[in-house]
Amino acid sequence: MSTTPRTGVIVTDPPRADHDAVTALAGYGVATVHEAMGRIGYLGPDLRARQDGVRTGGTAVTVLCRPGDNLMIHAAVEQCRPGDMLVVTTTSPCVDGLFGELFATALAHRGVRGLVTGTGVRDVAELRAMAFPVWSAAVSAQGSVKASAGAVNVPVVLGGEVVHPGDAVLADDDGAVVVARERVGEAVAAGRARLDKEEAARQAFADGELSLDRYGLRETLAGLGVRYVSAAGNEATR
Amino acid sequence: MSTTPRTGVIVTDPPRADHDAVTALAGYGVATVHEAMGRIGYLGPDLRARQDGVRTGGTAVTVLCRPGDNLMIHAAVEQCRPGDMLVVTTTSPCVDGLFGELFATALAHRGVRGLVTGTGVRDVAELRAMAFPVWSAAVSAQGSVKASAGAVNVPVVLGGEVVHPGDAVLADDDGAVVVARERVGEAVAAGRARLDKEEAARQAFADGELSLDRYGLRETLAGLGVRYVSAAGNEATR
Amino acid sequence: MSTTPRTGVIVTDPPRADHDAVTALAGYGVATVHEAMGRIGYLGPDLRARQDGVRTGGTAVTVLCRPGDNLMIHAAVEQCRPGDMLVVTTTSPCVDGLFGELFATALAHRGVRGLVTGTGVRDVAELRAMAFPVWSAAVSAQGSVKASAGAVNVPVVLGGEVVHPGDAVLADDDGAVVVARERVGEAVAAGRARLDKEEAARQAFADGELSLDRYGLRETLAGLGVRYVSAAGNEATR
Amino acid sequence: MSTTPRTGVIVTDPPRADHDAVTALAGYGVATVHEAMGRIGYLGPDLRARQDGVRTGGTAVTVLCRPGDNLMIHAAVEQCRPGDMLVVTTTSPCVDGLFGELFATALAHRGVRGLVTGTGVRDVAELRAMAFPVWSAAVSAQGSVKASAGAVNVPVVLGGEVVHPGDAVLADDDGAVVVARERVGEAVAAGRARLDKEEAARQAFADGELSLDRYGLRETLAGLGVRYVSAAGNEATR
Amino acid sequence: MSTTPRTGVIVTDPPRADHDAVTALAGYGVATVHEAMGRIGYLGPDLRARQDGVRTGGTAVTVLCRPGDNLMIHAAVEQCRPGDMLVVTTTSPCVDGLFGELFATALAHRGVRGLVTGTGVRDVAELRAMAFPVWSAAVSAQGSVKASAGAVNVPVVLGGEVVHPGDAVLADDDGAVVVARERVGEAVAAGRARLDKEEAARQAFADGELSLDRYGLRETLAGLGVRYVSAAGNEATR
């Protein structure tokens, strides 16, 4: 992505997406923003919410660790500001519990809104009790060392998407989504429009309208040659 | 299963299992019905409840989609009646979020009791809030297209079992089970007997009886040559 | 592990770890004990709690079953005493529901504190209702037979760790950990010290101290050649 | 699929697909037959060839075993005739080595053409040496017991497809495909036509024709709004 | 990565890495280049060579498809030039056989050196026979449709790494690695130096020198407190 070495560097002051815009986006929900942006940015089904019913978002502080090593998370704490989300990846797959209650305590003090990590987390009971939300690929008590260099605030890949420092990262019970920093304003508008569209559709469907009619899908089906047949006198269904 | 093409068809009026029988079965629970029917029909451990504590069931409206494409779910809504369960599969593995709150709104309007899908679902917070129960292989915000033909109300395979339209599909916190339409009456009787048997066993075990004695398993163990040994003076346990 | 046959034997009276020590350990939590013992004994991220917020522990009664066969769990019930934890493994991977409500009823009667199993469990709604805690690799309604010999109270391997009968097995929302019977006293002391250390760190982090300073990690970073750079005028972050 | 119990039965004389038709089909290859039949019947990517470069096929003798138990394969051998393919599944997932060289020796004596199994196989070096082809979900030396009832020649589900006894099962380096007994004649004709079509396309592509032109896909792309843009002066590619 | 829409676009003339440099790099091997570049760019262990003993590389033509849909590969063929490597990804995980012999025939005609894909491939016997090398996440005969828009020559993510059109993609029996276009010259020099270093080490190790001595690792071990102990009189090993 650049000629900068991927490890061995801590970037101290990456530009962040606009705070108010990110906060607005966070309220729209992951699925809505993902759709509004053209179905991109979803960080995948492997990152699961470790609590129920939380919807949040912030500006990404990115961390790249070695497997089984959380040294760079220690370094990242200092780079966090209010309204940030911590985003952790590893150079190789790792489900160890690189993050737990003590990190959450430090991050809560700094106004960080949550954690999204491709690794495991531990102390999940304590994290729920203190209302620090986490999205992770696993829950694991397996501890880590602090021995190898990684990076803070460099672009990272998580769930098949690139997350740059300062991007908006939003998360809820459906997982997490990234919106590039430069597109946050666009996303707010698109998300707002999408919400309105969904609300209208919800009302219509609650009243019995069919999406086949609302979205003109009868034509699509006919164009694909899909036929309606009766089960009576037809062995197709057995 | 037949010479009918598997895609490109929507069967409009498959015979359904008896409504009252399915409702009775739903109350017995998945594990009990599975046992009562001779340990068949379980749709496997990969289909997880996305809410806690719901036990339901209905007659299957089956859907076969292409991966990443939910066109046929739109078509299926119209085929649903009160007391149905929607059962969704794909021609290739797919964990995208093919189903969400808007579909649930339309289905709830039609009296559908829930969704069982081999794909992902999204809007899980909203689905819980509106009490529309879902069982799925994944949670994913990843959106879908509406571009390819599939089928509605043809036999489908899910979790290694065949589900025919009109079969009873039951689900609870243990997953989902299918009972063939023709065997629903038999299942009600067998399930009732099984419940009685379980209740008697539960009472006995709560009072301290051992299943070794209740089920005559001491003879089984002896017949297999299993020996009881003391740890004292025996290095076997270290 | 010994010249004793691994199957076909039920050891009736393995020595148990000290009851009070195990109870004390159980209160410390899985992650803390795992760390205190030098990061060993964790039974891995695949064993998930099937209820929220329970922290318990006991002395292991170990069971080795054939896949799809729970005969030896029936045999194991009789060997259980108050304060035990049942630990179940299979000779080959198996996610069937080898354990359910009836077993839990029998074990609760005997004062057993919970189940840790590398297989599936079923009746999870009922297990939650009766407050019998389980940790398992899966939830599955798939039933089992009672046809093949296995063993009770022999050493077993679960999650890459060896569990001997009588060892302390502790479990909470982070999973489960084993502490060898001979090391339980040591673990109580080490766990107590670890708790104190964590409490002090928690307070410091809540007050804004950085772990970089508290643990001397700035030196580690410098020794590894990690550099701090400004994003300004640096293309590294895009 | 019927009211017949799924286990506890050995069907001795299921009708087989026409021998010559199956032999012809086997020569067409798995991918070609799968396409010719409308993209159905593929037994999935998890069933891998355990040798290179073999293309074969036969009429299915189906086996349903319990996990870790190969009793019913012993029973199935007797039901095999020249030109058959043995198809093995289990009631729960199982990767143990239920099949090895001794079974292959017995089957080769009876003129069986190969094995397709959702379980593991062992003795793969010996199987290659004796040229008995196998497709399996795993290679495993893990041995099995002979303790539980299953079935022979009942419909089974493998890789998300139903295989009935007597169906044509074809296999090569791409995996395995099932063609329903009643459709084998149709498949021979369709496969032959598909081969011809592929040969013509192969020649055209070797000569430089583009599939965009041959299949009229430029219109498809245009209809979907896909645009051609130059990288020059466009930041899209970096 | 940019404000360009990720789908719906075909970039016709992305700049390519220097042809001679890429050819030189290809000869160094994946592991050597990966190490020489600071252990980055490896496309992960899931992409397996579908033939033995081939080492090649070229400039990436990237393709983004919808799952189960290979329309954009058809579009990509036209964009390929001699010395290219085709790199295919999907918007959601997909192991269907999106690529086979006919595509390979067209690509061979255009001088393309191979395929690296996060999906499945089919016709593997034919691909081996025609010596068109492929690296894929799966082998699958499952066919695809040509119905949905994607993109050609936009940045894609594969195996946790970003591949830009025109980057060098190298592959051998160890998998595949990407080197950014701008760094190819640097990579040739670093790879050459690495090869020399490896050759010297190989000779030394073949003569009996220990890496502990050659790399100064005895000091590392001592610094970590690793102790040498004799098994005699020590129960540590049993």
Added chain:
Amino acid sequence: MSTTPRTGVIVTDPPRADHDAVTALAGYGVATVHEAMGRIGYLGPDLRARQDGVRTGGTAVTVLCRPGDNLMIHAAVEQCRPGDMLVVTTTSPCVDGLFGELFATALAHRGVRGLVTGTGVRDVAELRAMAFPVWSAAVSAQGSVKASAGAVNVPVVLGGEVVHPGDAVLADDDGAVVVARERVGEAVAAGRARLDKEEAARQAFADGELSLDRYGLRETLAGLGVRYVSAAGNEATR
């Protein structure tokens, strides 16, 4: 398994199983030895041979590494003697390529017979060319660091089995098996008997005898209530 710390120690002279006995055992093959020992010791289907047709075995030198870190393999080389097999595990799951050609060169110089590892390997083309056999959980070019303490020649768990230093570890195309050092003599005798038994069965099956008769399984089937039915006039098979 003992009160010895699991990490931070290199045991220099563990007792080895008898060299001639291990060599004899290696010739019997993995499946045969596994069966002869009562179906224990198999290291599981995830450890795959990375070459075809090799059957070997030796005395285990065990290594425990941190994920992504091969420092302890460097330390282990010095502990290896002619006739050893290197057995590598990690404290957490890791598929990185911790081992490659340079290690193999050093081990070949010392007379080591092969590698069995729960991690990845790289340089597989070179390893095949130099005929150094490896069994691994993955192939990966991903490189490693040399930063953290582990152990050499302590008991390790691999594939659900415990391997002690000095145990016999045997491997072929079916995977790998461990035989405890104290049981190697017993295993030679049991394996020899098993080979004879298999040879007799092979001859009988090649001559057409059925295993149903040879093993008395008709009685087993009858005892389980398995019935033979004709397909004629029976809907069971459709």
